[in-house]
Amino acid sequence: MAEGIKNKVAIIGMGCTRFGEHWDRSAESLAVEAFEEAIDDAGIEKKDIDAAWLSTCFDEGNVGKSAIPLASALKLPYLPITRVENLCASGTDAVRGACYAVASGACDMALAVGVEKLKDIGYGGLPDFSQLRGIYNRQIFPNQTAPGQFAMLATKYFNRYGLTREEGKRTIAKISAKSHANGALNPKAHLRRKVDVETIMNAPMIADPLGLFDCCGVTEGAAAAIVVRADKAKDFRPDSLYVKALQIAVSPEEEYRFQEWDGTHVEPTYRCGMRAYKEAGIKNPREELSMMEVHDCFSITELVTYEDLQISPRGRAKEDIDDGFFELGGKIPCQSDGGLKSFGHPIGASGIRMIYEVYKQLQGKCGERQIKDPRLGLTHNLGGFPANCVIGMTIWGNEP
Amino acid sequence: MKGIIDYGVYLPYYRLKRETIFRAMSWFNPGTAGMAKGEKTVANYDEDSLTMAVAAGLDCLKDVDREKIDALSLASTTLPYKERGNASIASAALNLSPNTRTAEFTGCLKSGTTALISALIAPDSETTMICVSDCRLGKAGGTQEQLFGDGAAAIAVGNEGVIARLVGHYSVSYDFADQRRMDWDKFVRGWEERWIREAGYSKIIPQAINGLLTQCGVEVNDLARVIYSPLSMRDHMAMAKLLGLESDQVQAHLIESVGNTGSTHPLLMLIGALEEAQPGEKVLVASFGSGSDALLFEVTDEIRRFKSRNKLKSNLDYKGELENYTKYLSFKGMLPKEIGIRGEEVAPTSLSLSWREQNTVLRLVGSRCKACGTPQFPRDLVCINPECGAVDQMEDYPFSDKTGVLFTYTADHLAYSEDPPALYGIVDFEGGGRYWFDITDCRLESLEVGKPLQMTFRRRYLDEGRSVAGYFWKAMPFKG
Numbered sequence: 080m081a082e083g084i085k086n087k088v089a090i091i092g093m094g095c096t097r098f099g100e101h102w103d104r105s106a107e108s109l110a111v112e113a114f115e116e117a118i119d120d121a122g123i124e125k126k127d128i129d130a131a132w133l134s135t136c137f138d139e140g141n142v143g144k145s146a147i148p149l150a151s152a153l154k155l156p157y158l159p160i161t162r163v164e165n166l167c168a169s170g171t172d173a174v175r176g177a178c179y180a181v182a183s184g185a186c187d188m189a190l191a192v193g194v195e196k197l198k199d200i201g202y203g204g205l206p207d208f209s210q211l212r213g214i215y216n217r218q219i220f221p222n223q224t225a226p227g228q229f230a231m232l233a234t235k236y237f238n239r240y241g242l243t244r245e246e247g248k249r250t251i252a253k254i255s256a257k258s259h260a261n262g263a264l265n266p267k268a269h270l271r272r273k274v275d276v277e278t279i280m281n282a283p284m285i286a287d288p289l290g291l292f293d294c295c296g297v298t299e300g301a302a303a304a305i306v307v308r309a310d311k312a313k314d315f316r317p318d319s320l321y322v323k324a325l326q327i328a329v330s331p332e333e334e335y336r337f338q339e340w341d342g343t344h345v346e347p348t349y350r351c352g353m354r355a356y357k358e359a360g361i362k363n364p365r366e367e368l369s370m371m372e373v374h375d376c377f378s379i380t381e382l383v384t385y386e387d388l389q390i391s392p393r394g395r396a397k398e399d400i401d402d403g404f405f406e407l408g409g410k411i412p413c414q415s416d417g418g419l420k421s422f423g424h425p426i427g428a429s430g431i432r433m434i435y436e437v438y439k440q441l442q443g444k445c446g447e448r449q450i451k452d453p454r455l456g457l458t459h460n461l462g463g464f465p466a467n468c469v470i471g472m473t474i475w476g477n478e479p
Numbered sequence: 480m481k482g483i484i485d486y487g488v489y490l491p492y493y494r495l496k497r498e499t500i501f502r503a504m505s506w507f508n509p510g511t512a513g514m515a516k517g518e519k520t521v522a523n524y525d526e527d528s529l530t531m532a533v534a535a536g537l538d539c540l541k542d543v544d545r546e547k548i549d550a551l552s553l554a555s556t557t558l559p560y561k562e563r564g565n566a567s568i569a570s571a572a573l574n575l576s577p578n579t580r581t582a583e584f585t586g587c588l589k590s591g592t593t594a595l596i597s598a599l600i601a602p603d604s605e606t607t608m609i610c611v612s613d614c615r616l617g618k619a620g621g622t623q624e625q626l627f628g629d630g631a632a633a634i635a636v637g638n639e640g641v642i643a644r645l646v647g648h649y650s651v652s653y654d655f656a657d658q659r660r661m662d663w664d665k666f667v668r669g670w671e672e673r674w675i676r677e678a679g680y681s682k683i684i685p686q687a688i689n690g691l692l693t694q695c696g697v698e699v700n701d702l703a704r705v706i707y708s709p710l711s712m713r714d715h716m717a718m719a720k721l722l723g724l725e726s727d728q729v730q731a732h733l734i735e736s737v738g739n740t741g742s743t744h745p746l747l748m749l750i751g752a753l754e755e756a757q758p759g760e761k762v763l764v765a766s767f768g769s770g771s772d773a774l775l776f777e778v779t780d781e782i783r784r785f786k787s788r789n790k791l792k793s794n795l796d797y798k799g800e801l802e803n804y805t806k807y808l809s810f811k812g813m814l815p816k817e818i819g820i821r822g823e824e825v826a827p828t829s830l831s832l833s834w835r836e837q838n839t840v841l842r843l844v845g846s847r848c849k850a851c852g853t854p855q856f857p858r859d860l861v862c863i864n865p866e867c868g869a870v871d872q873m874e875d876y877p878f879s880d881k882t883g884v885l886f887t888y889t890a891d892h893l894a895y896s897e898d899p900p901a902l903y904g905i906v907d908f909e910g911g912g913r914y915w916f917d918i919t920d921c922r923l924e925s926l927e928v929g930k931p932l933q934m935t936f937r938r939r940y941l942d943e944g945r946s947v948a949g950y951f952w953k954a955m956p957f958k959g
Contacts, residue, residue: 207826217826219836219840221916222939223903231905234889235886
């Protein structure tokens with residue numbers, strides 16, 4: 080096996096805007112804000128940057144195609160820039176591009192910026208999916224939305240593990256309640272209020288069995304990261320974030336086209352997780368990880384991710400949820416910043432936002448929501464649906 | 480010897496009680512009180528005459544091999560396309576050979592019987608399937624709204640395994656304009672009912688029937704069953720007296736359970752007669768619409784071999800109530816609703832892509848890997864089985880006639896649907912193959928993991944701005 084990316088690069092500066100419905104802000108202004116915070120944080124200047132990656136997902140209602148919008152917004156001087164689009168996992172992929180470029184020696188300093196503007200379409204939820212997979216999509220895909228696709232995961236999970244609808248909904252409601260509580264402590268979060276389990280369970284139905292509070296917000300925002308070689312990181316700051324793993328796994332769509340997938344887990348998460356643990360040298364993630372930021376686009380997604388990442392045994396995440404294992408004071412706090420659920424989900428920015436939380440937690444800068452002595456943090460970013468998705472994962476440590 | 484060799488029926492799942500219509504519209508027209516009895520069939524929002532014709536054709540194909548069909552005729556006054564072969568779409572959805580000769584009979588309510596005569600007088604060696612379907616619309620509060628039902632019938636005509644032999648046929652054609660529609664009309668326009676009954680219905684049908692009996696040298700009392708289209712229940716009864724028929728000779732008109740299904744109706748009633756007929760019996764059917772066609776059949780011993788002689792009955796029994804008049808109006812495009820900006824999003828349809836992918840989209844033909852035997856949909860070059868991965872080793876594999884079970888599902892309130900919440904799920908086909916589909920003709924409460932399903936050809940969307948009806952297959956509860 081290849082030796083991997085472990086300890087080859089480090090993040091020396093990050094920025095992240097407040098996430099929310101920015102009716103009065105353009106995508107470009109959000110990108111500038113995240114970028115300015117990142118270069119201030121790193122103590123560098125724009126001219127120090129050699130290359131950049133821009134992640135955005137829905138293009139027409141957002142900044143449009145290509146890397147030009149980033150060059151134009153930040154006035155980057157004719158730099159090599161690439162736009163990355165890998166659905167909701169775009170942000171992680173942009174960071175991966177920046178890290179690989181630096182690790183290869185092709186450049187000394189690289190920038191990743193993720194931004195998404197979603198609220199200029201005139202209706203709630205994500206933009207219409209009828210051309211998500213091109214113009215053929217409309218003719219042969221069901222009339223689907225993201226909540227519906229993830230609801231099918233919940234239907235099957237409840238059925239397979241014998242959870243009544245009430246038990247199932249209560250279990251996933253606890254996940255949302257936890258993330259809302261964390262988000263309430265985060266000044267940059269979109270939805271900053273606690274919500275109790277009963278409210279979550281009784282909320283209006285979005286896609287059966289998922290209710291309103293089982294779904295993350297549709298949010299706008301931007302996040303940015305600056306990457307250098309690990310051996311240079313100390314020149315910039317004493318508390319850089321050192322990469323331990325960067326992995327992507329993409330579904331070949333066997334899940335909904337071949338009768339093997341069990342419908343209660345996300346296969347690319349499992350595959351990506353195993354590769355990331357190997358790359359990072361993690362033998363027992365339940366014992367070794369300090370924190371996780373997973374892709375909780377829906378409460379059920381977070382539940383199956385606990386199992387796919389081998390934190391909880393298959394079919395038994397409920398026990399860990401009931402024990403508070405993933406809460407802020409638990410063994411592995413999950414979504415300490417509120418997650419997609421509460422911090423929000425500006426698609427192209429989310430993967431970088433997750434890393435931003437690991438970065439701040441490992442630096443001990445998270446105030447009320449600070450986790451005690453975190454050393455190793457994981458991010459998990461999902462683009463697509465349970466039955467066909469892109470998973471991007473990263474693992475970071477506070478030591479090289 | 481040419482005759483009927485097989486038949487199929489399709490009545491849409493929904494029934495609307497006439498009392499429901501009357502309650503909603505009696506403030507406007509209390510005169511329909513006398514008609515507010517029984518129920519009528521209503522096509523779902525994702526159905527039209529074309530999809531219903533296909534459903535009847537698929538029912539017919541349970542008892543006759545596809546490969547035997549040489550020609551397909553569609554008969555209807557309500558086909559969706561004026562230019563673009565509706566019958567060619569149906570032929571593909573029925574997964575018939577591209578060598579099938581297709582034709583469309585339209586313009587009047589005798590189009591179904593005219594198509595049947597044309598099939599019967601075609602060369603002896605030729606097997607024709609005719610699919611007759613109608614989905615006519617009366618304006619809110621009118622008698623036509625109460626009377627009209629939606630439905631389709633299919634009849635296969637050939638010379639082998641004939642269950643009802645053609646004895647003779649007789650036609651009259653008149654410009655008797657009892658009902659009319661022009662290009663731009665959504666609703667049927669009529670004339671005074673007394674005139675239709677007295678000057679047309681009670682003259683033209685007897686003329687056709689008596690003409691046929693004379694031509695064939697057959698007496699009225701030689702007939703086991705006589706079928707003629709109903710104007711109303713009362714008129715149907717009065718006609719029996721006029722023709723000198725005993726009540727047991729008169730085939731049930733189905734108005735109280737189905738309504739008048741236009742071009743389909745005489746053939747739907749004919750199928751009703753065939754389901755009860757005995758060998759040797761003579762059955763006469765006459766249509767009404769811009770004239771009349773009358774056909775005389777003699778039932779053969781082959782009727783005993785015909786296995787599924789309960790197609791009409793099972794369709795009459797398989798139903799769910801459309802409890803809401805405004806939902807009916809909406810399904811019929813008579814109620815402009817607030818569909819929201821998400822609902823207004825209409826992605827384009829590529830017709831060149833549709834042509835390239837016709838086997839997938841219209842025929843629901845996927846593939847089976849010759850290397851590992853895995854059925855898969857849609858067809859790809861590389862086998863989906865991760866243990867196989869063979870390249871370009873695929874053979875065609877049809878899924879439209881396969882049953883399956885529901886692997887998982889949801890009811891989506893966010894997706895825009897004409898009948899929210901949108902139901903969809905993943906289907907595991909018996910014999911292999913898995914895919915995700917919209918689910919229709921049921922409610923969330925009736926779904927469960929493992930539920931048996933079958934496939935149904937539906938209109939997935941109607942892009943009125945670009946004049947495209949997007950057809951594809953959906954899953955529905957197993958009907959049998």
